[in-house]
Amino acid sequence: MTFSYIVSGFAVGLLVGMTGVGGGSLMTPLLTLLFGVPPSVAVGTDLAFASITKGAGTLTHRLRGTVRWDIVKRLCLGALPAAVLATLALKSFGALNREIGVVIRYSIACSVLLTVVALVFKSKMLFWINAHPEKQLQGKSLVAATVAAGAVLGVLVTVSSIGAGAIGATLLVLLYPRMSSAEVAGTDIAYAVPLTAIAAFGHWWLGSINWSLLASLLIGSLPGITLGSWVARSMPERFLRVLLAMTLTGVAVKLMSQ
Template sequence: MTLSYIASGFAVGLLVGLTGVGGGSLMTPLLTLLFGVSPTVAVGTDLAFASTTKAAGTLVHRVRGTVRWDVVRLLCIGALPAALVATLMLKQFGALDKEIGQVIRYSIAGSVLLTVIALMFRSRMQAWVIAHPEKQLQGRKLAFATVLVGAILGTLVTISSIGAGAIGATILVLLYPRLSPAEIAGTDIAYAVPLTAIAAFGHWWLGSINWELLFSLLLGSVPGITLGSYAARAVPEKILRGLLATTLTAVAAKLVF
């Protein structure tokens, strides 16, 4: 089984490197559907996985100067308390309970569908915002919206482990359309580090992290992400995103039905 986990980590890492989509959208459903891991343990293990990989990514973006720390701070003001509250709610209702596991399963499916929407319509939404500057938020309204988005994503990530990748990046594009793609990616990864770390710590407290599984996934994902990043330019982005969106839609349907 360990070799299967390593291979899965490599496959997910390869797709993340090729497409830039957050690993949670792929890893959590994979663990639940293919390996029969309970939804809560899949979420907890993936959060620990994400906090480790995103920390490395943040260091690279920090060196390149592609992190907007003012935006990261606003997102964290909303996301970190929300993650703590969501963890306490999981504890209160029994995170490893089968009924709660089913709720989490549906939450994963919903988050996957949101990722599909972000994949397919992000460029169109960005173009619309740029074409209508009067609709763009400024000042205190922008700051409040950023904190609110952080709170929503913090809750979503803690419950489903999905949201800090494609969904978060798409919302940042809509709120801050003038940021470069590198700044969007760097900012999205940077705020996700403390968020996934706190959420992962909460799941460790709940007893929903499989450490052997985590290390196997990390062992496969590092070479996968590296190879995918190098190969990304050789594969047409539209084809990749279309295939990924179709796959994720099928995954979400399987999780529900």
């Protein structure tokens, strides 16, 4: 089984490297559907996985100067308290019991569908917001909306481990359309580090992290991400996005039909 986990980590890393979509959208459903890992354990293990991999990514973006720390601060003001509250709610209801497992599975499915929406309609939403500059938020309204977006992402990530990738990046593009692609990527990764770390710590407290599984996934994912980043240069982005959107839609349907 360990070898299968390493291969799965490699496959997810390869797709993440090629598409830039967060690993949670792929890893958590994969663990739940293919390996029968309980939803709460799949979420907790993936959060620990994400906190490690995103930490390395943040260091790179910091060196390149592609992190907007003012926006990271705003997102964290909403996301971190929301993650703590979501963890306490899971503790109160019993994160490892069967009923909450069903809720978490549906939360994963809904988060996957939100990721599909972000993948498919991101460019159209950006075109609309740039065509209507009067609709763009400014000043205190922009700050409040960023904090609120962080809070929503904090709950999504803690409950489903999904949201800090494609969904977070799409929200950043809509709120800050003048940011460069590199700044969006760097800022999205940077705020996700403390968020996934706190959420992972919460799941450790709940007892829903499989450490041997985590190690196997990391062994496979690191070379997968490296190879995927190289392959991405020769693959049409639109084709990859459509393929990934179709795959994730099928995953969400499968999760809801169980």
